[in-house]
Amino acid sequence: MTAFLFPSFLRRWRPVLALLGGLALFAPVMAFAATPVPPPPGRGLFMDLVATVRDSKVRVSFYQSTRFWQSPTGKAKDPKLVLRIYRKEVPSLVFGIDYEEILNDLRPVAADLIWNGPLPAINERKYEFTDEHVQPGHTYVYWVSSDQGDAPTGPKAARVRDPQTFWPQDETERRMAALAARYPQLVSESEIGRTVLGRPIHALRIGNRERCIALVGAVHAGESGPELIVPALERILAEHPEVLREVGIVAVPTVNIDQRQRLAEGYPYYLRKNAAGVDINRNFAALWGEVSYAYGLISADPEAATYFGPRPVSEPEDVAITALVAQTKPLALFSFHCVAALTGTDFVRSTASAGDAAYTQKCEDVAKVYVEAAAGPTPGPHSRLFCTGGSLPTLMWKEYGAPAFDLEGTELAPFGDMPTAEQMVRFRAMHARGILATLRFVAQKP
Ligand SMILES: [Zn+2]
CATH class of the missing domain: 2.60.40.10 (Immunoglobulins)
Structure with a gap:
């Protein structure tokens, strides 16, 4: 093959040419050895x-x-x-x-x-x-x-978020465990399931096991929950334990633990869905698959922040909450939303319940008690239609007829994620008052 490439008149120079060719082949390697490789343009190292x-x-x-x-x-x-x-x-x-x-x-x-x-x-x-x-x-x-x-x-x-106002999950779990240890007669903690990434989802059951209300936090990762719910529980247990014997609380301060932990660890932007890319508040069974266009998105689209998932209750977080409410049958449910660590008194309920007059009245009665205890006398109605198919409030309406709300709205709204220490104190006290008043209200009911 090589001989074929050499014209006959060069044949006598062939050994010399071969040596030169060989040197030429090695030249780049010798150059590498002599000086550092310049990085390819535009490429980082x-x-x-x-x-x-x-x-x-x-x-x-x-x-x-x-x-x-x-x-x-x-x-x-x-x-x-x-x-x-x-x-x-x-x-x-x-x-x-x-x-x-x-x-x-x-x-x-x-x-x-x-x-x-x-x-x-x-x-x-x-x-x-x-x-x-x-x-x-x-x-x-x-x-x-x-x-x-x-x-x-x-x-x-x-x-960099303030760990006092946006808790890492270990802080939430430490404080939940502390309540169970401090009030062993009233409080028990249990694992109700695991997240997509296998993190345990913890619930607290407090006081009366027959009659209870439910508090659920951080279904959407970039929203509120543990920083309001756990301090409210601490306060009610310390100051009003008697009411808990009449009506108990089942609380899941953080549902979307995987993505909320990412935020606590510095992910800079708002996160809503779970680690599998599903909106937990669109994946519950009740009216699942009803397409929502809220926020300009399409909930049937896997790329949308409101994606309802491949099938009803496909997500382990939805499995855990569905089983918990089936087991405990809360008489009212409050799911904390809005942004970061705060939520206000904009209570929203299932849109599908619009024609259900008796349910609408039940919702108004409960929401009025909570909202007015939290924020003072306000003209009604104290909740509005907003929650879609596949949401937790829609599940609570359809399966149990229980007043159920997503809690929205703060003075930081529509967006902001850095409450001040003063705001945290005020909002914690506000929700503790609302929850306590709701417990007393439900306790009076037959
Ligand atoms: Zn939300």
């Missing part, structure tokens, strides 16, 4: 950049890209490789309105260089850096690069 919040600090981690890791220079494994970490604050991010589009035009131009030096690599491939100079309520974006002329990898955003 790092990948899988992650920014997570723990203990109010941002942990930035990233891997060497495969191309870099396999570089024949061995530079990637050089412990003295200079890494550069850039940070920029995004003060304009509005929770619930802005998503990744806010990052589109961001470049590490005029960003702060917060690290410029070597870092030890885990297994010679992974780097970690902790940014301690961050503040609650602020959103930061990060990029990483090296001194090799590579394009920065990023941006990756992290929002």
Whole structure:
């Protein structure tokens, strides 16, 4: 084959040409060995950049890209490789309105260089850096690069939430367990199911087991629940335990634990669905599959934030709550929504119940008691039609005829996720009053 390529007049030079050809083949490798590989234009040398919040600090981690890791220079494994970490604050991010589009035009131009030096690599491939100079309520974006002329990898955003007003799940569970330990005669805690990612969903049963009301939180991850429900339980147990012997409470402070934990760990944008991409409040059996166009979305679309799921009660969170209400048959149910850690007194009930006059009156009676105890005398009606097919209030109406509401509305509404400490105190007291008044009201009923 080779001989065929050589014209006869060059044949006598063939050994020399072969040697030159061989050298030419090796030339690029020799060049690699002599100087560092310039990174391909536009490519970063790092990948899988992650920014997570723990203990109010941002942990930035990233891997060497495969191309870099396999570089024949061995530079990637050089412990003295200079890494550069850039940070920029995004003060304009509005929770619930802005998503990744806010990052589109961001470049590490005029960003702060917060690290410029070597870092030890885990297994010679992974780097970690902790940014301690961050503040609650602020959103930061990060990029990483090296001194090799590579394009920065990023941006990756992290929002630092105040752990006092937006609880990580371990705080919720610690406080639930503390109630069960402190009031063993009145409070019991149990696991009622597991989330999509296998996290246990805990419920508290408090006081009377025959007659109870239900409190459900954070069906939608970026919304309220544990920070209002658990303090209300603490207060009622401490100050009014007698009423609980008449009417009990069944409480699930956090349903959508997987995605709420992501938010607590710094995911910057509003999250609604569970980890499988299903809206838990569209997946209950009652009137499941009825297409809703609320919020300009289409609930039959798997890509919509209101997706109702592949079939009724396909989600483990829906299985758990469905079984709990079947077992406990609450006389009224309040599901906490709105945004972040707060919800107000905008009570919404099942739209499908519109023609049910007796049910509408029952809802008005219960909502009036709660709303007025919470917020003072207000003109009625004290709830409105809004909840769709597949929602928890629709299940409670259709299966049990029990007044049931999604709680919406705050002074932060329509969007915002950073309540002040003063707001938290006020809203906790407000809901504790509403829940207590509801217990007393139900206790008077035959
Ligand atoms: Zn909601």
